[in-house]
Amino acid sequence: MSTHKEIVYTARVEFGDCDPAGIVWFPNFFRWIDAASRHFFAGCGVPRWEETTKTIGVIGTPLVDTHTRFVKAASYGDTLEIAVRITEWRDKSFVQTYRVTRGEDLILECEEVRIFAAKREGGGIRAVPIPPSIRALCE
Amino acid sequence: MSTHKEIVYTARVEFGDCDPAGIVWFPNFFRWIDAASRHFFAGCGVPRWEETTKTIGVIGTPLVDTHTRFVKAASYGDTLEIAVRITEWRDKSFVQTYRVTRGEDLILECEEVRIFAAKREGGGIRAVPIPPSIRALCE
Amino acid sequence: MSTHKEIVYTARVEFGDCDPAGIVWFPNFFRWIDAASRHFFAGCGVPRWEETTKTIGVIGTPLVDTHTRFVKAASYGDTLEIAVRITEWRDKSFVQTYRVTRGEDLILECEEVRIFAAKREGGGIRAVPIPPSIRALCE
Amino acid sequence: MSTHKEIVYTARVEFGDCDPAGIVWFPNFFRWIDAASRHFFAGCGVPRWEETTKTIGVIGTPLVDTHTRFVKAASYGDTLEIAVRITEWRDKSFVQTYRVTRGEDLILECEEVRIFAAKREGGGIRAVPIPPSIRALCE
Numbered sequence: 199m200s201t202h203k204e205i206v207y208t209a210r211v212e213f214g215d216c217d218p219a220g221i222v223w224f225p226n227f228f229r230w231i232d233a234a235s236r237h238f239f240a241g242c243g244v245p246r247w248e249e250t251t252k253t254i255g256v257i258g259t260p261l262v263d264t265h266t267r268f269v270k271a272a273s274y275g276d277t278l279e280i281a282v283r284i285t286e287w288r289d290k291s292f293v294q295t296y297r298v299t300r301g302e303d304l305i306l307e308c309e310e311v312r313i314f315a316a317k318r319e320g321g322g323i324r325a326v327p328i329p330p331s332i333r334a335l336c337e
Numbered sequence: 338m339s340t341h342k343e344i345v346y347t348a349r350v351e352f353g354d355c356d357p358a359g360i361v362w363f364p365n366f367f368r369w370i371d372a373a374s375r376h377f378f379a380g381c382g383v384p385r386w387e388e389t390t391k392t393i394g395v396i397g398t399p400l401v402d403t404h405t406r407f408v409k410a411a412s413y414g415d416t417l418e419i420a421v422r423i424t425e426w427r428d429k430s431f432v433q434t435y436r437v438t439r440g441e442d443l444i445l446e447c448e449e450v451r452i453f454a455a456k457r458e459g460g461g462i463r464a465v466p467i468p469p470s471i472r473a474l475c476e
Numbered sequence: 477m478s479t480h481k482e483i484v485y486t487a488r489v490e491f492g493d494c495d496p497a498g499i500v501w502f503p504n505f506f507r508w509i510d511a512a513s514r515h516f517f518a519g520c521g522v523p524r525w526e527e528t529t530k531t532i533g534v535i536g537t538p539l540v541d542t543h544t545r546f547v548k549a550a551s552y553g554d555t556l557e558i559a560v561r562i563t564e565w566r567d568k569s570f571v572q573t574y575r576v577t578r579g580e581d582l583i584l585e586c587e588e589v590r591i592f593a594a595k596r597e598g599g600g601i602r603a604v605p606i607p608p609s610i611r612a613l614c615e
Numbered sequence: 616m617s618t619h620k621e622i623v624y625t626a627r628v629e630f631g632d633c634d635p636a637g638i639v640w641f642p643n644f645f646r647w648i649d650a651a652s653r654h655f656f657a658g659c660g661v662p663r664w665e666e667t668t669k670t671i672g673v674i675g676t677p678l679v680d681t682h683t684r685f686v687k688a689a690s691y692g693d694t695l696e697i698a699v700r701i702t703e704w705r706d707k708s709f710v711q712t713y714r715v716t717r718g719e720d721l722i723l724e725c726e727e728v729r730i731f732a733a734k735r736e737g738g739g740i741r742a743v744p745i746p747p748s749i750r751a752l753c754e
Contacts, residue, residue: 225367
């Protein structure tokens with residue numbers, strides 16, 4: 199039985215999100231997925247990354263790996279619901295999953311690995327151990 | 338020994354492609370990957386989808402599945418090279434792979450499954466068998 | 477006294493909408509403005525452009541001119557309200573205006589000229605006279 | 616006789632830059648215009664904003680006003696040339712202009728007012744006087 203916290207993000211598909219074939223141009227799905235990811239943390243009470251940059255050095259949760267399966271096309275006028283969960287916590291990464299639906303229709307499923315990142319001395323970013331304060335809010 | 342045709346697409350990373358952490362916001366990688374996908378077909382001599390819509394009913398090559406592994410971050414000012422190949426032809430889908438580099442650095446690797454799509458009567462799209470005329474150009 | 481119909485579109489600013497300076501990257505404002513434009517027509521009862529393409533040949537309302545004044549920056553977490561009106565009907569174009577606010581703050585003001593467009597024989601698009609059926613719904 | 620420095624930025628129009636009407640979705644023009652703006656500064660020898668943030672506190676050149684006139688539509692496969700100049704220097708702002716062409720065709724003309732911005736104490740941004748070191752490089 200899953201006891202993972204689930205938070206739903208709603209996205210409207212707009213005309214400009216669609217390509218000449220009349221369907222959502224797929225990078226836009228990742229735009230919504232990324233928004234849904236942060237919305238999950240915000241919904242759990244995690245402060246803005248601007249804030250965590252100052253307090254614990256975390257600048258955000260960059261993506262390390264995504265596996266996404268597109269099931270049905272969507273088009274403008276559609277409203278999408280994106281159900282987000284964190285299904286696994288590892289030492290320096292976590293698994294975040296997304297189920298995107300339009301009413302009864304499954305549009306896509308996505309499973310990501312993300313890290314909590316800090317600035318690296320001399321440029322670039324590095325993964326930090328999962329901040330316990332954040333994990334406690336999200337479980 | 339790989340005998341798959343490889344075509345390289347070049348993308349510049351712009352300021353606006355980066356997020357408040359100063360690195361490429363990941364949906365933009367998919368923007369470039371999609372451009373590299375079509376650039377591959379164009380480089381093989383496949384006509385515009387507008388043209389193929391009229392001749393063989395193919396409106397484009399929607400994504401069915403993507404698996405992408407992000408290795409290093411990129412930022413504005415970077416020039417990315419995206420090496421594209423089709424590594425497998427199935428009955429109604431094909432596998433297209435991408436290796437994104439910045440000089441010696443590997444930025445990401447991506448493996449996609451795409452279909453050739455036609456409009457479905459009554460709305461939506463459907464996969465069609467791989468058009469032999471297109472496959473012949475791309476092998 | 478203005479008697480122009482006004483319809484409000486709400487946009488959330490997401491992390492990925494912001495640039496390395498931490499504020500909304502301005503092309504994203506135009507993304508929301510374009511969505512607000514179509515939302516205005518939808519709110520007036522105008523069908524999808526896919527529908528009007530079939531019935532009266534209108535494929536959309538491309539932009540001819542925009543004049544936009546940016547007053548305050550916005551950032552992720554902000555909710556923007558975009559109040560849309562059509563303030564003038566000309567023979568083959570119309571003026572659509574936008575006032576974008578965040579609570580009491582004025583973020584930007586935008587005045588556009590748009591046309592109703594049809595496909596031109598041989599490629600490209602052309603302006604058509606304002607469709608009376610659409611104008612009647614929007615006034 | 617104009618003696619303003621002019622630097623040309625080249626943009627390729629991709630499939631995903633176009634909307635269901637098959638033409639460039641206009642916010643994408645602003646994406647390219649913003650890239651052309653920074654490309655102008657880079658071409659003049661101005662360092663990255665990340666660098667100027669440290670040296671003179673300038674985080675970028677946010678837009679204050681844009682007036683853009685769209686003349687012809689563009690579509691995927693097109694190559695656009697964007698000729699950029701700074702036509703006026705004011706105390707705390709400057710005028711940057713863009714002429715976008717596709718071969719002989721004028722696609723759009725754009726005139727912007729931008730500022731050099733610094734972070735404001737307590738959040739937000741503010742205009743700073745034109746940095747003489749930057750102006751000297753761009754004239």
